[in-house]
Amino acid sequence: MERVPKAVVTVLPYGIKVDARKNEPLAAVLERAGILLNTACGRKGVCGKCLVEVRAGRLSPLHEQEFRLFEKKKLERNQRLACLVRVGGNLTVGIPATSLVRETKILDSGPALKTALDPAVKKFFIDSVPADLASPVSFIDSLRAALKNSRLGVPLGLLAGLGDFLAGSGHGITAVVHRDREIIGLEPGDTRDALRGIAVDLGTTTLVVELVDLNTGKTVGVRTALNSQLKHGADVISRLASAYSSRENGEDLRRLVVDTLNDLIGGLLEKSGTAPESVYEIALAGNTAMNHLLLGIPVSSLAVSPFQAVFSCLEELRAAELGFMIHPQGKVYLAPNIRSFVGGDISAGLIASGLEDKKGNYLFVDLGTNGEIVLKTGGLWMATSTAAGPAFEGMNISCGLPAIAGAVASAGGRDELKLRTIGGLPPAGVCGTGLIDLVAFFLKRRELTVQGKILSPEGRLRITPGLALTQDDIRQIQLACAAVKSGMRLMLKEAGLAASDLDGLYIAGAFGRELNIRNTQAIGLLPRMDCDKVVFIGNSSLAGARLVLLNRGARNRVEALASRIRYLSLAKDPLFQEQFIEALEFGIWP
Amino acid sequence: MKQAIVEGNRVEAESLAREAVRLGLDLQETIEKGYVPGIKRVGELWENGEYFLPELITSAECMKTAMAVLQPELGKIGRTSAARGRIVIGTIEGDIHDIGKNLVAAMLQANGFEVHDLGADVKLERFLNKAEEVGADAVCLSALLTTTMLGQRRFIEMLKARNLAGRFKVLVGGAPVTRKWANEIGADGYAENAVAAVKLASDILKK
Numbered sequence: 001m002e003r004v005p006k007a008v009v010t011v012l013p014y015g016i017k018v019d020a021r022k023n024e025p026l027a028a029v030l031e032r033a034g035i036l037l038n039t040a041c042g043r044k045g046v047c048g049k050c051l052v053e054v055r056a057g058r059l060s061p062l063h064e065q066e067f068r069l070f071e072k073k074k075l076e077r078n079q080r081l082a083c084l085v086r087v088g089g090n091l092t093v094g095i096p097a098t099s100l101v102r103e104t105k106i107l108d109s110g111p112a113l114k115t116a117l118d119p120a121v122k123k124f125f126i127d128s129v130p131a132d133l134a135s136p137v138s139f140i141d142s143l144r145a146a147l148k149n150s151r152l153g154v155p156l157g158l159l160a161g162l163g164d165f166l167a168g169s170g171h172g173i174t175a176v177v178h179r180d181r182e183i184i185g186l187e188p189g190d191t192r193d194a195l196r197g198i199a200v201d202l203g204t205t206t207l208v209v210e211l212v213d214l215n216t217g218k219t220v221g222v223r224t225a226l227n228s229q230l231k232h233g234a235d236v237i238s239r240l241a242s243a244y245s246s247r248e249n250g251e252d253l254r255r256l257v258v259d260t261l262n263d264l265i266g267g268l269l270e271k272s273g274t275a276p277e278s279v280y281e282i283a284l285a286g287n288t289a290m291n292h293l294l295l296g297i298p299v300s301s302l303a304v305s306p307f308q309a310v311f312s313c314l315e316e317l318r319a320a321e322l323g324f325m326i327h328p329q330g331k332v333y334l335a336p337n338i339r340s341f342v343g344g345d346i347s348a349g350l351i352a353s354g355l356e357d358k359k360g361n362y363l364f365v366d367l368g369t370n371g372e373i374v375l376k377t378g379g380l381w382m383a384t385s386t387a388a389g390p391a392f393e394g395m396n397i398s399c400g401l402p403a404i405a406g407a408v409a410s411a412g413g414r415d416e417l418k419l420r421t422i423g424g425l426p427p428a429g430v431c432g433t434g435l436i437d438l439v440a441f442f443l444k445r446r447e448l449t450v451q452g453k454i455l456s457p458e459g460r461l462r463i464t465p466g467l468a469l470t471q472d473d474i475r476q477i478q479l480a481c482a483a484v485k486s487g488m489r490l491m492l493k494e495a496g497l498a499a500s501d502l503d504g505l506y507i508a509g510a511f512g513r514e515l516n517i518r519n520t521q522a523i524g525l526l527p528r529m530d531c532d533k534v535v536f537i538g539n540s541s542l543a544g545a546r547l548v549l550l551n552r553g554a555r556n557r558v559e560a561l562a563s564r565i566r567y568l569s570l571a572k573d574p575l576f577q578e579q580f581i582e583a584l585e586f587g588i589w590p
Numbered sequence: 591m592k593q594a595i596v597e598g599n600r601v602e603a604e605s606l607a608r609e610a611v612r613l614g615l616d617l618q619e620t621i622e623k624g625y626v627p628g629i630k631r632v633g634e635l636w637e638n639g640e641y642f643l644p645e646l647i648t649s650a651e652c653m654k655t656a657m658a659v660l661q662p663e664l665g666k667i668g669r670t671s672a673a674r675g676r677i678v679i680g681t682i683e684g685d686i687h688d689i690g691k692n693l694v695a696a697m698l699q700a701n702g703f704e705v706h707d708l709g710a711d712v713k714l715e716r717f718l719n720k721a722e723e724v725g726a727d728a729v730c731l732s733a734l735l736t737t738t739m740l741g742q743r744r745f746i747e748m749l750k751a752r753n754l755a756g757r758f759k760v761l762v763g764g765a766p767v768t769r770k771w772a773n774e775i776g777a778d779g780y781a782e783n784a785v786a787a788v789k790l791a792s793d794i795l796k797k
Contacts, residue, residue, distance in 0.1 A: 241736035303737035304684030471639040
């Protein structure tokens with residue numbers, strides 16, 4: 001029987017391995033693996049959008065079309081077009097975010113985004129720990145010898161039970177080592193298969209906790225909950241004010257978030273049958289204020305000008321110290337804060353976005369309350385926070401709602417206004433993306449002027465018999481848009497770039513999917529640019545937390561990035577007021 | 591002239607002012623009957639929602655330009671237009687937000703008040719020193735953060751401690767500031783926005 005020559009294609013960053021036949025078109029292989037490539041030109045090798053990066057292995061020789069794109073500088077040395085190439089042998093390819101069909105939420109759930117697995121927590125099986133009467137080496141030293149690392153530390157908490165543990169270790173033991181530096185756990189028998197960690201998105205409004213298998217990189221479970229700190233205020237500043245005003249409040253804030261996280265973690269562990277003591281690490285991505293409140297650190301410096309954080313980057317902390325219910329010697333890693341309010345959620349998000357490897361000019365925008373904007377141009381990184389306010393989350397808007405069932409998430413239409421709500425329920429209010437669509441709709445209909453004045457006879461913009469946008473609502477939206485818009489413009493100006501120089505615009509935050517790019521541009525929240533260049537990356541903070549959990553190298557990278565990023569202070573810019581006032585007007589820019 | 595202010599036409603506002611000087615008109619009257627109705631109308635348009643921040647700023651700038659032509663001329667003939675009041679304004683220490691405060695300052699000035707704008711992140715001492723130096727009728731404290739607005743309370747307490755309570759009026763404003771807070775800390779007045787601030791100042795400083 002003739003054997004068809006086989007090859008294994010490894011697809012990064014998903015870590016998936018797919019069996020393929022030699023000479024099989026790569027696009028077909030990827031399709032089988034569930035990767036939806038952008039094949040805009042119908043696989044003719046013309047649009048160049050399905051490009052993949054060859055990391056290792058063999059492909060068919062260069063196709064004429066590819067050569068043409070190389071000449072036009074649309075392809076780089078190790079980039080090939082998936083629609084034209086064929087598998088030559090075992091190979092490893094990387095799929096950049098921009099080659100995927102936009103609708104795919106690549107950084108949320110779906111194919112587990114992971115890179116080479118190299119978690120900080122590793123397990124080693126030790127068959128037996130020999131004891132020699134001739135040289136009765138200490139328990140710790142015999143462990144170190146077995147693990148071939150004479151410098152391993154052992155925390156005090158482990159020492160007490162060490163003797164008894166080793167005495168009863170008939171069937172071998174599994175040592176849990178952190179960063180090749182410390183033995184943080186010892187388990188009877190061979191438990192290498194059971195290695196799980198936790199990734200957390202420490203959001204101001206919502207907390208997301210993910211249980212991850214550190215051996216495979218797969219997500220075992222996800223849970224979310226509202227951040228119970230909300231009772232101290234919906235926004236970061238209110239919470240800081242609360243913590244600032246009394247130690248009791250600060251302690252309450254800390255306890256509230258730790259308790260909620262423990263509940264979420266506990267629920268996940270129970271559902272998956274994972275014992276808490278078998279979890280040895282948590283990786284967290286949150287903004288600066290959230291990080292300070294979590295650690296119970298005084299926030300006085302952050303609450304007033306010049307808004308300085310107490311810490312940016314920290315070595316892993318002990319879970320027990322912070323109150324987390326995993327193994328007491330377990331570690332907690334916080335993605336580093338960048339500067340002032342631009343924090344770990346952004347540094348983690350940037351690492352997850354893949355922008356580090358991209359050449360060119362890119363904007364990364366987190367359209368939430370803090371409206372962080374990051375610009376990458378060549379080797380230079382700049383970040384700022386625009387304090388857009390919660391309008392995009394439906395707050396301070398008379399009919400505003402967060403993105404929950406019943407909220408109008410998109411709207412439009414030619415003559416008649418058509419609405420689409422989350423969950424298909426009758427409209428109970430409007431969420432961020434819906435607000436943007438509605439403003440664009442009424443502007444087009446000239447029932448709203450670009451200066452923001454409502455022209456309709458009733459003085460409101462009618463959505464349904466029961467819902468309408470008031471003049472005040474429009475003003476709130478103008479202010480929020482102006483904040484983000486002027487932030488972007490000042491940043492581009494500082495870098496000497498025009499919006500047309502951008503090679504991509506990455507949008508992070510819950511908005512993602514529902515956001516209508518055209519409408520967003522029509523009202524002026526985002527600049528005029530090729531819609532294809534806009535990429536939604538969903539919850540990039542969570543993806544970043546997962547990344548640093550699974551790969552220690554990512555920690556070095558995120559720390560290096562955080563310290564490299566230049567902080568642009570909008571407040572200090574004498575042009576800010578002028579730009580802001582000008583930006584209040586709706587309309588396409590530039 | 592009213593038209594020029596309402597429309598935010600700086601060139602027109604200025605040229606009309608120069609024309610008035612050239613024609614030897616009563617400049618005091620020019621201001622009161624020509625320009626002031628303009629800025630008052632702008633206030634009305636803001637209140638009914640027609641005008642927003644950009645329009646306020648532009649109109650206030652027009653007033654400023656016109657006044658820059660007219661005031662010196664009045665000074666030459668020894669008739670300085672009496673200010674309706676002397677005000678020291680600034681954003682409180684620890685806070686850097688100033689757009690709203692700038693708007694209030696601009697509108698107060700456009701409406702005939704003498705305004706000393708200390709900028710942002712102003713220490714409490716500095717407010718006090720300036721107020722004493724110029725003989726202020728009122729000190730306006732702006733705060734945009736729930737953290738920094740506590741400084742407004744501290745300022746009032748500082749005045750009490752130094753037996754200066756009542757020396758001048760203390761007016762407060764800023765996004766997190768409310769009438770309730772103003773009452774709680776013993777402020778003399780609260781205004782929600784630039785146009786309301788003008789009303790407040792006019793009422794409180796009636797001579």
